Amino acid sequence: MQKRSIWLKLLGVQGAVLERVEFDGEMMRFHVRHRAGTERHCPECDRICGGYDHSDKPHTWRALDLGLARAVVSAHLHRVNCPEHGVVLESVPWARRGSAFTRQFEDTVTWLAVRMNKSAVAEFMRLAWRTVGSILERVCEEGRAVLDFPEVKRIGIDEVSYRKGHRYLTVVVDHDSNRLLFAHRGKSAGALKAFFKGLGKEGCAAIELVSADGAKHWHDAVRKHCPNARICMDPFHVVKWATEALDEIRRQVWRAARQGDDEHAAASVKHMRWALLKNPENLTTKQRTTLKEIEAVNKPLFRAYLLKEQLRDVFKTGGQRGIALLDTWIAWAETSGLNEFIGVAQSISDVRQAVDDALTSGLSNGRVESMNTRMQLLTRTAFGFHSAEALIALAYAKFGGLCPPLPTRLS
Numbered sequence: 001m002q003k004r005s006i007w008l009k010l011l012g013v014q015g016a017v018l019e020r021v022e023f024d025g026e027m028m029r030f031h032v033r034h035r036a037g038t039e040r041h042c043p044e045c046d047r048i049c050g051g052y053d054h055s056d057k058p059h060t061w062r063a064l065d066l067g068l069a070r071a072v073v074s075a076h077l078h079r080v081n082c083p084e085h086g087v088v089l090e091s092v093p094w095a096r097r098g099s100a101f102t103r104q105f106e107d108t109v110t111w112l113a114v115r116m117n118k119s120a121v122a123e124f125m126r127l128a129w130r131t132v133g134s135i136l137e138r139v140c141e142e143g144r145a146v147l148d149f150p151e152v153k154r155i156g157i158d159e160v161s162y163r164k165g166h167r168y169l170t171v172v173v174d175h176d177s178n179r180l181l182f183a184h185r186g187k188s189a190g191a192l193k194a195f196f197k198g199l200g201k202e203g204c205a206a207i208e209l210v211s212a213d214g215a216k217h218w219h220d221a222v223r224k225h226c227p228n229a230r231i232c233m234d235p236f237h238v239v240k241w242a243t244e245a246l247d248e249i250r251r252q253v254w255r256a257a258r259q260g261d262d263e264h265a266a267a268s269v270k271h272m273r274w275a276l277l278k279n280p281e282n283l284t285t286k287q288r289t290t291l292k293e294i295e296a297v298n299k300p301l302f303r304a305y306l307l308k309e310q311l312r313d314v315f316k317t318g319g320q321r322g323i324a325l326l327d328t329w330i331a332w333a334e335t336s337g338l339n340e341f342i343g344v345a346q347s348i349s350d351v352r353q354a355v356d357d358a359l360t361s362g363l364s365n366g367r368v369e370s371m372n373t374r375m376q377l378l379t380r381t382a383f384g385f386h387s388a389e390a391l392i393a394l395a396y397a398k399f400g401g402l403c404p405p406l407p408t409r410l411s
């Protein structure tokens with residue numbers, strides 16, 4: 001191998017000729033140029049284009065360090081005239097569009113950012129953390145552009161808050177591979193539509209089951225784009241409606257006791273909270289006694305407790321038996337005399353098909369919730385990035401399978 005081509009191999013620069021090398025004791029600068037007769041490409045559409053002019057000032061890209069020395073690749077680029085994109089700077093095979101780093105450098109940074117803490121990555125690669133964010137965005141944008149999901153059949157949708165002040169991401173997870181398929185700023189139907197658009201008509205038609213909470217605009221978007229999908233209402237979400245109804249009734253009892261100037265009764269109702277809201281299998285002996293007392297002295301509150309527990313049983317049972325139990329539950333709630341539970345019965349009836357589909361499929365949003373927790377943790381790492389897009393890119397690299405392999409491990 002010629003000495004010059006060894007340098008290019010070490011730098012990961014293909015399709016170029018090395019003209020000269022400068023070394024000032026700390027930094028190695030490699031001046032390269034296109035091989036004679038090399039076609040020039042538009043960076044936007046990769047079309048072969050005619051040259052327009054060439055720049056006097058060389059462009060530089062930082063490459064991976066060579067031993068103890070920093071390395072920089074330098075070349076004079078041409079501007080090309082693309083019929084679609086006009087006069088633009090030509091693309092080069094060793095760097096991504098608009099980047100000041102080589103591909104291998106950016107792939108290495110991404111690989112490290114997925115596995116190491118932020119200060120270690122920044123120090124090791126001699127970069128600002130914010131720059132790491134921009135690199136992640138470029139790497140993941142390229143990865144997303146060639147991605148399709150032909151095998152995806154069961155998805156879960158959720159929202160993740162990523163910053164104080166109600167900033168949200170819409171998140172879509174594949175139930176079968178546990179992979180993050182999509183994350184997008186905002187929680188409107190528009191965010192979800194962007195996912196379906198990317199999936200394409202065929203991909204949308206292949207979706208069979210979608211788990212989600214009760215957000216109507218999401219249900220509507222799924223119905224509109226996925227003709228063969230059944231929506232499964234997240235069971236945890238439905239039980240939460242009942243838990244909130246029960247807690248509201250407990251508060252009413254507490255307020256009534258306080259207004260009646262019965263401090264002792266008010267205090268005892270306050271202490272009932274955990275006995276009422278906890279799952280029975282987790283109750284302490286004292287809490288069990290508290291429940292018995294409620295049964296004896298406060299029939300409506302105890303009825304509300306039983307309704308909440310019965311609804312949990314509906315989902316524990318599942319299947320056709322669960323559906324039959326739910327029929328009975330709704331009838332009971334509607335005649336319970338408890339307005340809060342009449343409301344819950346109504347909410348369930350409004351999305352009844354989605355609840356029944358959750359019962360027969362056994363699909364919950366649990367997997368998405370766990371992705372949600374991991375995303376929350378990631379927001380701490382991403383703190384310091386200049387945009388939500390960089391956080392999303394880190395999430396794709398970490399949970400979406402978009403992290404490139406280490407360049408030094410590729411043969």
Ligand SMILES: [Zn+2]
Pocket residue numbers: 042043044045046047082083084085086
């Ligand atoms: Zn073009």
